[in-house]
Amino acid sequence: MDIIFKGIKTPKNSYIYDRGRNAILAVSDSEYEELEQLQKGLVKEEDSKVLKKYQNEGFLCPNTVTKIEHPCSGVLGHYLRNHVEKLTLQVTQRCNLRCEYCIYSGNYDNRKHSNLDMSFETAKKAIDLYLCSSGEMEEYFVSFYGGEPLLNLKLIKQCVEYIKSKTVGKRINFAMTTNATLLNDEAVDYLRNEDFGIMVSLDGSKKEHDRHRKFQNGEGSFDLIQKNLKRIKEKNPDFFSKITYNSVMNPDSDYRSVKTYFETDELLNSAEILTNIVESENPGEKVKLSKDYLKIDKFDQLKLYLLMLKKIDEKDVSKLVLIRARYIIRKYQEIIKKAEIGSKCHHNGPCIPGTRRLFVNVQGKLFPCERVSETSSIMQLGNVEEGFEIEKVRKLLNVGKVTEDLCKNCWALLHCNQCIRNADGKDHLSRKLKMLYCPDTKRQAYFILKEICALRELGCTFERI
Template sequence: MKEVNKEPFIHLFSCSTGYYLYDVNTDSILKVTPDTYQRLEKRENIEENEQIRKLKKYGYLKTSHVQISEHPVTKLLPSLYENRIGNLTLQVTQQCNLRCDYCVYSGKYYTRTHSNKRMSFEMAKKGLDFLLSHSSACEELRVGFYGGEPLLEFELIKRCVEYMETQTKDKAIHYQITTNGTLLKGEILTYLIEKKFEITISFDGPKEIHDRYRKFAGSDKGSYDTVMQNARYIKEHYHNFFISNVTFNTVISPEESYSCIGNYFKGEELFQDAVFTSGLVKDEGKKEKNTVSDRFSEEYQYEYFKLLMSKLGKIRKENTSVLGREQVEFLKMLRGGKQQDEDIELPKKWHHGGPCIPGIRSLFVTVEGDLYPCEKVCENVELARMGNINSGIDIQKASQILNIEDITSGQCKDCWAYRYCDFCIRYAEKEKEELKTCLLRNCADMRKKIEHVFKDYCVLRELGYDFETDSLRKGTENGRK
């Protein structure tokens, strides 16, 4: 039997505003004196320190760790899958009219490659019927269309929408599509607007960068001009729809200049007031991992610093990069409200924070009818497949995907970043043993990322930013941050 750890379950860190400890059991960050920090770090003469005695008195510095790895939702899976599947994504085609260099289906990842496989209406109907028959507890339904390039199957998409409208009268239905933007015109555009589709357009920045990565299939011609023409048309003729229903997603290669891409979006009129999401070229499942240049890192950190300064009123928001704004939102999401709603102690049975409930956020149906937790997972990994549209969801497989911590539980339970770990089945490149190696290989980077978030959080709060109201306080608080 493993010896029980009697040391306080904490993580110590320091930054420009002082010394801090993260108390894992209560999920709290506390500012401490240099003497307290040093004693806890060295584990020497701890009881002689008055601040440490007070911290223990008020419930901090507990030694408790999770003992049994089990996601708290595990026993609810049968009921959830029977009544609460409200989001479905149909892979209507595995074909695309572009050949993007960093696409997960480009052959550079441990997943499928582009093929001529397309979803039949019969298969799509099975998927939609599954959604309809397993969503009794959902007031709203979401249907997404994914590829390849889903608009290559526009007629199928229309049939799916028409079918849903005949089958559902008492629920609101929202339609979503992720597209490269080259086909957003004419009848297709009119229909998507009429049905109030939420449209995500892939767009990577200046012409020379976008065209370097997003070329039409079978040619060296880039797609920049076509996408820009279509996007400008939407904004000019359907401005309200453009603002409310169109999002741009930018895939950033670390081989490019981060500042160049950010400055382009900031200066291009089309993108003023547009909603952006962005991220680096996907690393999970990539055969050759990305390398990030020093220049890229410096430019990224500088732009992120400017965003933090904007939260403190030192820089106007319009002078910051649109690409990094979601990083600040991520910081708010991770720590916002935590100090007002502390836990008391880690439960004996629990699971780290990584996996969502497989298939609940967006059940992914492939062209051939296989079911996956979402569109981000590798389709060539049997471990990630949670069933088939004909036989339904395999509860045992779904439970294994949800409880991914089982693979690395020995290491996870003693990790200070346990609550913030984001590892899930999307990290699966091959099968179980390789997945364990992959997860553990990425642990150090994950902890480093979380510590950076903690430091940014502490500095912003110390300088007067209130995460709950998204505004500056008149004064700063002492002690707990």
């Protein structure tokens, strides 16, 4: 059958997700059953009155997708020449910590710590490339990354002065991700004066943080970070209030302890916290978190739903899950448009490589962002000397090509968030690797659609929180 849809059941009602219109249809139980029979080939299309009914309304029409192609393919050159949004400079590969799950730790086949620093000449070429490629941007965004970037504060200062000398009439936003162990008075005064946005890597309470974020001698880093943050809050409260935090969850994390710390600690109870789950070393494999984590997370998710239904106040919901509401609302807004899919389509996962978060490593090589492997030749987009290799970028942009036959007929196509990292075969885009992530991607897509159905039943208006 050439009609692509997915059945969704809640405890109250039946629904059909129509991929051709990216729409959710509320159907009767009998209609649902007939469409399920149709999908299994037990009912012929010409014999289905239900199918005819919805096709007359413009839904459940034959699949129109004949080609997997990213919609920005035709304007890729324009984006790379004019619309690079953010530059991230890897000012050093040195780090004073040895976090066990860090992508530089040696546990992952993508990069390792080294003593390499970026030269000022390389940094200038990267900045020039960015400034020449961001003419359509109203503001500039430049971020500094490591290793631990504060180990090369001298270069950061040189870069800031160089950027300021080269720009007129546009705001420049500076940012940095740091482990906060080197946030001494000199560094803080400089970062504050230049209005830096700071993200601190902090995994929760002392016990949880020190479990993985250690110095090279094996000592935990929590106490020094706390000391630095307290000093910043005392001396520079305005600067301190703008610091955000990133916490990484591991299978052995005590989520209850992490959650309690971020929600009740006097120093950080009002801070913005982002949480991420550590990535598995095995492609396509999900990290298994503890039953305690799953139980607490489900309860927090329930409270988030109650907030979206305006049954409780935001203060009663864990700030660790609030970001999920924005994702649900964004998906709902996409679905209510009921836009036709067309003949060319591509799943949502890949950004336009190099334009959202252009990452330049210490050697001047260009990558889509800081999360891809620096040891992968397929992920390298070019270099600061010669600029972008546009055909290479185009190949990454259209990563769906490696699974084109599957994507064209996948019900979850418009809700697939697969990143190019999932297909990183080091010197090629790997169909085999990408397919490993398909089952979980479909589970996530089904869950978000079911969430939307259930929330809508209960009267959710999907207003921004």
